Amino acid sequence: MLKLDASILGGKAPVDLDGKHHPVVDITSGGYPMQFELFGDRYQLQDPIGRDGMAIIYRGLDLRTGRVVAIKVLRDFYSTDPKFVARFQREAKAMSSLQHPNIVQFYDYGYTDGKYYIVMELIEGTDLRRYLRVRGILDIDTAVTIAHNVALGLGAAHSHGIVLRNVKPQNILLGRDGSIKLTDFGIVFVVNAERLTDTGATLGTVQYYAPEQAQGEIVGPAADVYALGNVMYEMLTGRTPFDGDNPVAIAMQHIHDQPVPPGQYNPNIPPALEEIILRCLEKVPEMRFRDGSQLARALETLDFSPPEG
Numbered sequence: 001m002l003k004l005d006a007s008i009l010g011g012k013a014p015v016d017l018d019g020k021h022h023p024v025v026d027i028t029s030g031g032y033p034m035q036f037e038l039f040g041d042r043y044q045l046q047d048p049i050g051r052d053g054m055a056i057i058y059r060g061l062d063l064r065t066g067r068v069v070a071i072k073v074l075r076d077f078y079s080t081d082p083k084f085v086a087r088f089q090r091e092a093k094a095m096s097s098l099q100h101p102n103i104v105q106f107y108d109y110g111y112t113d114g115k116y117y118i119v120m121e122l123i124e125g126t127d128l129r130r131y132l133r134v135r136g137i138l139d140i141d142t143a144v145t146i147a148h149n150v151a152l153g154l155g156a157a158h159s160h161g162i163v164l165r166n167v168k169p170q171n172i173l174l175g176r177d178g179s180i181k182l183t184d185f186g187i188v189f190v191v192n193a194e195r196l197t198d199t200g201a202t203l204g205t206v207q208y209y210a211p212e213q214a215q216g217e218i219v220g221p222a223a224d225v226y227a228l229g230n231v232m233y234e235m236l237t238g239r240t241p242f243d244g245d246n247p248v249a250i251a252m253q254h255i256h257d258q259p260v261p262p263g264q265y266n267p268n269i270p271p272a273l274e275e276i277i278l279r280c281l282e283k284v285p286e287m288r289f290r291d292g293s294q295l296a297r298a299l300e301t302l303d304f305s306p307p308e309g
Contacts, residue, residue, distance in 0.1 A: 038063075039117055040110045043071055052170075052184060054078055054088065059122060062107070069107060070123075074116040085116060091184075092118050094162050102153030104173065104183040123183075125176045128169035128231070136238055137266065143235040144273065146172065148299040149180035150228055154292025157182075158221040165219060167227035168208045169234065206247040206254075207240045211283050214251035222285035225295055229280025229288075236273075237265040241281060255283070272302055 037045045043060050049070070050057040055078075060071040078084035095106035095118070105121040128146065132138070138146075150172055157164060164171075164182070171184040206214070210226035213219050234240050241259035244250045259281050263269045269277075276298050282288045289295040 039071065039073075039112045039115070040108070043069065043108075043117075043119055045071055045073075054084060060119070062119070068122050070104075070120050072118040072120065076115070079114060079116055088116050088118070094157075095120065097160055098156055098162070100153055100156035101179070102149045102181055103156060104181045120183075121181075123173040123175045123179065123181060125174045125179075128172040128174060128235075131174055132169055132235065132238075138235045140236070140268065140270065140273065143232060144299055144302065146174075146180055146235065147228060147232045148296055150182060150231070151292045151296035151299060153182040154221070154224050154228065155294075155296055156292075158224070158291040158293065163219055163221055164224050164227075165213065166205065166208075167224050167231065168205045169231060170205075172231070206250045207243065209251060209254050210285070211255045212285060214254045220285060221291035222288045224292060225280050225288045225290075226282075226285075228292070228295065229277050232277050232280070233259070233262050236269055236277075237262050239265065270302070276302070 039045060039060075042064055043062055046059045046061065048056055049059050055072045055074050058071045058073065060069045061067075062069050074084070074088050078088075089109075092106070092109035095104070096109070099105065104123065106118070107121070108119040110117055110119075150167070154164065154167070164184075166184060167182070171182060173179075173181045173183055175181070208227040208230045210219060210223035213223050230240055241262075242250050242253035242257065244253065259278070261274055262277055263271070263274045276295070280288055280295065289298060
C-alpha cells in the first residue's frame, strides 16, 4: 500500500481542485451556508470541501445508511443551461457504469428544488496537485505506484468505452488509507455513442492535452494515456513537458514539439521508465499504449536493475 505524507493528507480546509485554498462560495443565491439542507429526503448537506468548474462538492451524510458521502452539486448558474445539465447527467451515467477500486464510487444521482446533484464516495485525503505542491518531485516508487493505479482505473473506464479527456493531478485523489482514485467524469466521451455536446471542442486542461485533443478531434483511450504520461513526467521532474504564456502556445507545443526526455531533468529516472513516459507522449495515438490497461501492464513489468556489464 502506498504510504503518503500524513501531514499533507490531514488538512480539512476547503480546497479547490486546482489545489489552492479559496474562500468558500456557497451555491445558494443568498450566499449563506447550506448547512444540513436535505437532498432527495435522504442526503444531508454539510461542509463544502471542494469545487470544480461546474459544481461545488460537499461532505454529506446518507441518513438511510449512516454513510458519510461526497455530494457534487451543479452550480445554479449552470442548472438552467441544457448543455451543462446534459454534461452533468453524462458524468453521472459514466460513473454509475464503473465499479473499480481506482475510480471514485458512484452512489446516486438526483434533482431537488432546482439543483442537480451526484452522490459519491468520500475520499479522506487530498488530490495529487496539492500533494505535488507540498512535496515537489516524487521518488520513483511513489510516482510509479500512483501512475499504475491511475492506469488501472483508466483501463476499467476504457473497457467500458469511456474516455475521460481530463486526466490531471487535480482529478487524482490520494486517500489517507493509501487509496488512489480517479474522479471528475464531467467531460467524458463515450465511444460509439451519440455525442450530446462539444463537437470540435477542446475541453480539459491544456497542459495535459493530447495533440488530437488540442486540434479538436474526436479522441480515444490513447488521449488519456498521453495525459497520464504528462502527469508521470510532472511527478518525476516537477514540470509538465510543455508550458507557455497562454493556452494556444501550449497546445501548439503538444501538436508540434518533442518533449525534453525527463531524464535530463531527473537523472534518477530509470531508462526503462523514461521509455514508457516518452511512449505515452508520442504525437501519433497509434504509437502510444493503446489504453490504460496496456500501460498498467508495462508499469508492472518495469525492471529497475542496472544493465549488466
